[in-house]
Amino acid sequence: MLKFKPDFLKIDMSYVRWIDTNPEHRSIVRAIVLLAHENGIMVVGEGVETEQEQLVLESIWVDYSQGYIFNKPSPVIEKRDDDKTHHYTI
DSSP: OTTTOOSEEEEOHHHHTTTTTOHHHHHHHHHHHHHHHHTTOEEEEEOOOSHHHHHHHHHTTOOEEESTTTOOOOOEEEEEETTEEEEEEO
């Protein structure tokens, strides 16, 4: 993780799922968040489906969340520009 110096780190939904009732998931995510923040990396929780999951993520300082609780996935559109492909979520 530190070798590449990312701006964001996504926490996979397999750790987010049941984080409100599973102390192992909570502990793992808390450790990842601490490591990321100590190195200037923002953290995104992926696959949030319940308010309880979101509340736990907020309590352990996850910066951003995404998932069905907020909105269903949107289609991605593609735009080609001078041999570069750009992806946009609408």
